Amino acid sequence: MAEEVVLLDFWPSPFGMRSRIALAEKGIKYEHKEEDLRNKSALLLQMNPVHKKIPVLIHNGKPVCESLIQVQYIDEVWHDKAPLLPSDPYQKATARFWADYVDKKIYEVGGRVWKTKGEKQATAKKELIETLKLLEKELGDKPYFGGESLGYVDVAFIPFYSWFYALEKCGNFSIEAECPKLIAWAKRCMQKESVAKSLPDQQKVYDFILEMKKHFGIE
């Protein structure tokens, strides 16, 4: 099965990290291509003409866009190793619900934490903690959202951990103080090579956020 797999990505993107983790979990060799989002490559524009965004997974020349669609695709094509989605339809629906919840909430609310100040930021911080607590509740006593092993929701969510330090610095609060179980889960995930190698250093992400704040004129 000689395969050509390419991932068009941008190093701080939590969405790109999802696909990196899924590919690593399955032990799939691929070519990682870093995009400059201020100067998108012709390949990116050709492979994702609708949204022009990363990540784009290119499998034997054919593009798959949107990170959660990529993770499901990877899970279905390379189904014999490290399954990420449950096989039971109801458990699958539950996993999809929580991945959708992460998509609807974390990026946007997290974005408001570093982009705003004063009351808007206070509101965003409160919302973020509420969201994280709901996810903590869903995790319960399980080692991973996927149960005994990393699953779809873990892969969808853990990338945002690489942004936590930046959010904490910008918002002047501690996520661990509010959500210790969640941080325990994150550290458990980080012990896995597929995750550790797919997430950038938190300080590096913070430096990137500071650059973005300058660029957007946010103090």
Add this chain to the structure above:
Amino acid sequence: MAGELVLLDFWPSPFGMRSRIALAEKGIPYEYREEDLRNKSDLLLQMNPVHKKIPVLIHNGKPVCESVIQVQYIDEVWHDKAPLIPSDPYQRAVARFWVDFIDKKIYELGSKIWKTKGEEQANAKKEFIECLKLLEGELGDKTYFGGESLGYVDVALVPFYSWFYAYEKCGDFSIEAECPKMIAWVKRCMQKESVAKSLPDQEKVYEFILQLKKVFGSE
């Protein structure tokens, strides 16, 4: 495999219509329960505590939330009849991409058309037509997005047809004039009983929108 199936819904919701169509395509009997969204039932709040929204599909007492998750669940549980989602992983990824596109664009742009005026409305109309044209391109010469039979993308998109008349009246434009292929596809879908019985009358939807405009104070 019958079990008890309940759909908590709201008659004008394009999202609820998706699940109605999927259930009808599979010939699955279910109990339809109309919700008053200004006075949500205890059952709804219990079954969807996170978002408190319809539709909610309750199968043997267990809730499935989010319309696209419901359609996939229905397709997986009742897999022996009228398959909606392709079996090939790549075709599946493509179908998921377009459903995601519809979710990201159509409802929000359509809402702007009836909620706003002047330049904001003009921009919304323009973008809306561009999105429909993109979807027309994806449809190509196929009978349905799913090929020879109704598929996942058809089920996700056709409900919005019941709102087209309202958009056209509010926005003073003709969708058919701009996107004749789309309307031709819609009419093909409407010949199917599962679709015709799941979509409300367009005039009724328009009257509903006029009521909402009064409530929101948009003239």
